[in-house]
Amino acid sequence: MTIHTVNTEAGRLTGDHTDGVARFLGIPYAAAPVGERRFAPPGPTERWAGTRNATGYGATAPQPALHPAHAYLAPLIGPGWVTGDGDYLNLNVWTPDPGTSGLPVMVYVHGGGFMIGSGAAPAFDGTSFARDGVVLVTVNYRLGAEGFLALSGGITNIGLRDQIAALHWVRDNIAGFGGNPDNVTLFGESAGGSSVAFLLRSPLAVGLFRRAIVQSGHDEMARRLELTEELTKALAARLGTSPTTGAFRAISAPNLLRGQAALLRSEPRPDLRDDNGVDPGHRRALFLPTTGDDVLPDPVGVPSTLSRGVDLLIGTTLEEANLGLGADAFAAFDAHDAVAELAATYPDAETLLERHGLHDPAVTPAQALTAAYTDLMFRAPSRRTARRHPGPAYVYEFAWRSPLHGAAHGLDVPFVFDTTQACRGLIGDAAPDALTQAMHQTWLDFATHGNPGWPTYDDARKAMRFDASPHLCEDTAPNDTGAEYLPKRSGQRTSTSRGSR
Template identity: 80%
Template structure:
């Protein structure tokens, strides 16, 4: 293993090279969000002297532990909260070695319900992308209350501001790693996909990327500022403080994590449904991005005026809610329970469930509820997002069924990254290599040329990825707009 050094605006960094790929890990893109910088927009970090070692992953954002029932998701969520020195606004870069120039750049934003996750998760290893001629970047950003409150005297959408700061770092520094700052594709899955979709609506993000990929996300995963303010007040009341940035900044991180965990109980949080009776987090994500500020001024449901020149690739899995969204508890539900569960966050619950076989003897209430959640949380808003995007748009569906979890949420990610070996607990042992090749190559082709290999979307055809991938008719329900 050899060492390679690169100049950045903050100083020199040294990375490690092996098997034709150089990796630089844990590079700070902003100052540590500690003290007065908590609940504030990201600040520029100070320069360092000498050469900074970038051979190991850095700290990660404060976050709760992964629920034991979801331990299988570990390769996709990462190591949890790694405290380190608090310098967790960092990123990781993989690039081909020996150094080349003008390569396409892909910047990945991790998911995790805006509550957990890290760019250092095994599934996001960028080796295969670098091997195939792409500079791959993964990032950390502030999560939960640290990233998505609206405290008085503080910043809103802090997590999105962190992502924008990371994209600015890429613009200013990525040429030294062989990347082309004018050919940046930002992509993400789940909460990360929704973040990407909302960055398409963000004036501060305009011009920082040429293309966007939204996996299992959409631009309706956000709340009006007034609702975020209500959530902020509820958390402050739980902590016994005023809802100001200065007060929140004095709360120890572990106390803040304990208090925010309480808000997962429906009885403990305010009504977060919008004017249409929809909670875009569906009770599973209290902390979401906010509309109506300088970062995302657009209300939900309108076309962006800031992304006309951006190509978009977006899609979902066919059975999103089969893993990680409560499916494990649905088995004991009867029809009444299923309706009550969905009605808590979505109107017209019974009609949606009936569309998915609620009263069909061949369909269990659990199956109907899982299919309904897949529709209202992912597939229908994905379609609406695609149809209102002002630039070229391509759609896909991930339909390959893993032995245990089916075509569930996040199972497309290791195929995109070519990291299925790190995710055997999710995808099993009999992984179709043709599927990995097809998805990985489509993402690279899109990032390189703006064309993943099939026609743009007009409400008709989508690429269905399976062991035998092919273009199919779109079967996504239209759904109602938020």
């Protein structure tokens, strides 16, 4: 192992270099969000004296611990909350050679329902990308209440503002690591994918990236400002405080996490349905981005021209809801339970479930419910996002079924990063090498040239199907308008039953 040194605007860094790849880990891209900087927009990184050691991962954002029953998800989630010195607005860089120049740059935003995760997860190791000629960056950002409240006297979309600050850091510093700041691809999965889709619509992110990849995300999982304020008030009441920045700064991070958990378990929960009777988080993603501010000024569903010059690759897995949405709890559901579960956040629940075989003897209620969630929360809005994009848009679907979870949410990530060996508890031992090579190379090609190797979506509705033998085919997702997944009623929020079991 050798040591490399690079200069950044905040000071010098040392990283390690092994097997042809240099790593610089835990690099601050913004000031530590502590004290008066908590619940505030990211501030500039303070300069340091001397040379900073960047050979180990840094702190991570406050977040609840992963439930022991979901330990198999750890490779996608990372180490959990690593307190460190609170300097968790940091990023990690892998590069083949910091002494070169002009390499494509890929910046990854992790998922986790906007509540958990970090850029230090084993599945996101950037070694393979760097060996193949890319500068790979992974980013931490504020999560949960720390990142997505709407506080009186405060500011909204703090987590997205963190991501934008990280992109500014990349623009200003990545050349020192061999990267080309004019050839940046922003990509992410789940909440990270939705973050990318939102930054495509943000006037504050214009010009900060040239290409975007949205994995299992879209630009519809957001709430208008009034509903985020209702959520903030509900959390403040649970904590016994007021919904102001000063009051929330007085709440310690552990106590804030306990308040979040209590709010998730509470009945009745705050009613976060929109005027169509839909909760875009479906009572699972409690903290979401907010529309109606300077980050996301436009309402959900309104086409934006801001990303006209950005190439987009977007897709989903075939069986998203097999994993991570409570699917393990659906096994004992009967038809009434399935309808009640979905009706809590979607007004036409029984009609939608019937389209997925609710009363078909060959389909269990659990299967109908997971299929409905897969299309409602991921596949249909993903395709609508592709259709709204003003620039070239390419669509894929990950359809390889692992023996453990089928083609579930998140299973595409290890294939993209070529980290399947680190994720065997999630995908099993039978990951096809050809699939890894195909997905990893596609992401490389797209980041380098802006073309993944198949036609744009447009009216042809062609999608690349990634399975054991990847091939282009007719897209099987709901039609491109997604009309069957939009509620039939509009206007005031409906009186749909909350559907508690």
